[in-house]
Amino acid sequence: MAALTPLLETVALTRTFGGLRAVSAVDFRLTQGEIRAIIGPNGAGKTTLVSMICGRIRPSSGRIVFRGRDITGLPAHARVRLGIVYTFQVISVFGRLSVYENVALAAQRRLMRGPLDRRALHGRAVAARVEAVLDEVGLRVATGVPAASLPYGHQRLLEIAMALALQPSVLVLDEPTQGLAAGEVAALGALLRRIAREATVLLIEHNMQVVLDLSRRVTVMDRGRIIAEGTPREIETNPEVQRVYLGL
Ligand SMILES: Nc1ncnc2c1ncn2[C@@H]1O[C@H](COP(=O)(O)OP(=O)(O)O)[C@@H](O)[C@H]1O
Ligand SMILES: [Mg+2]
Known part of the structure; x- marks a missing residue:
């Protein structure tokens, strides 16, 4: 069987901080249409890896290839334009808007190229996009509410709505279920599955139930390297993974 051409690929991707190799010569491949989970203990290098993929952190060496094109030198905003969109561990919405x-800002960024004009946030093309993504994440009822006054779980949904407004082909999420109540976690899982019909989803996730429910393949990192990759079942029974998680 011919190997599928990866949508996104890293080649010997490395990042050092001082003497520390946070990510060490990682070859990672993502296939179009999948939901991929990256797991691993704290400090494994997960956030650093996806931050390089999104362009938030520069690699020390190695390459990132997207749809066959070397994007290693592209800034984050240029990658967003290619469809690589991220939401990060720390929620970042504009509290007073x-x-x-908030969603209109993202939609406007996608639809227009000019400088920010707050009046343009209320234009018709933007409105259609905003309403669609607010429906999708279930925040339509909160349209006029200042972001800062939303409960935490809803701020997370808002952040995802902002990412969706950018029409991602790859949506990268760093611990999206962190801090959510059980019911919210389940709802987020269902949302990610719907998103995955149109986009490839790459998520860092600690909640093993979410990982097992959502992803067909799981990548395990430890000390800057990928130590295992496979189906959730293979990963659960992998002795090396058990060793890392049990700290043996
Ligand atoms: N900006 C930074 N400066 C120095 N060290 C960092 C920085 N970012 C991450 N590190 C270190 O790199 C390693 C990997 O971190 P990180 O990618 O955040 O891991 P994970 O997301 O898997 O918990 C850790 O040892 C962390 O302390
Ligand atoms: Mg992290």
């Missing part, structure tokens, strides 16, 4: 305006 309304839910609508």
Whole structure:
């Protein structure tokens, strides 16, 4: 069987911080349409790896290839334009803007190229996009509410709505279920599955139930390297993974 051409690939991707190799010569491949989970203990290098993929952190060496094109030197905003969109561990919404305006900012960024014009946030093309993504994440009822006054779980949904407004082909999420209540985790899982019909999803996730439910393949990192990759079942029974998790 011919290997599928990866949508996104890293080649010997490395990042050092001082003497520390946070990510060490990682060859990682993502196939179009999948939901991939990256797991691993704290400090394994997961955030650093996806930050390099998104362009938030520069690699020390190695390459990142997206749809066959070397994007290693592209800044994050240029990658967003190619469809590589991320939401990060720390929630970052504009607290004083309304839910609508937060998503409109993202939609406007996608639809227009010019400088920010707050009036343009209320244009018709933007409105259609904003309403669609607010429906998708279930925040339509909170349209006029200032983002800062949303409960935490809803801020997370807002952040995902902002990412969706950018029409990602690859959506990268760093611990999206962190801090969510059990019911919210389940709802987020269902949302990610819907998103995955249109986009490839790459998520760092600690909640093993979410990982097992969502992803067909799991990548395990430890000390800057990929130590295992496979189906959730293979990963659960992998002795090396058990060793890392049990700290043996
Ligand atoms: N900006 C930074 N400066 C120095 N060290 C960092 C920085 N970012 C991450 N590290 C270190 O790199 C390693 C990997 O971190 P990280 O990628 O955040 O791991 P994970 O997301 O798997 O918990 C850790 O040892 C962390 O302390
Ligand atoms: Mg992290």
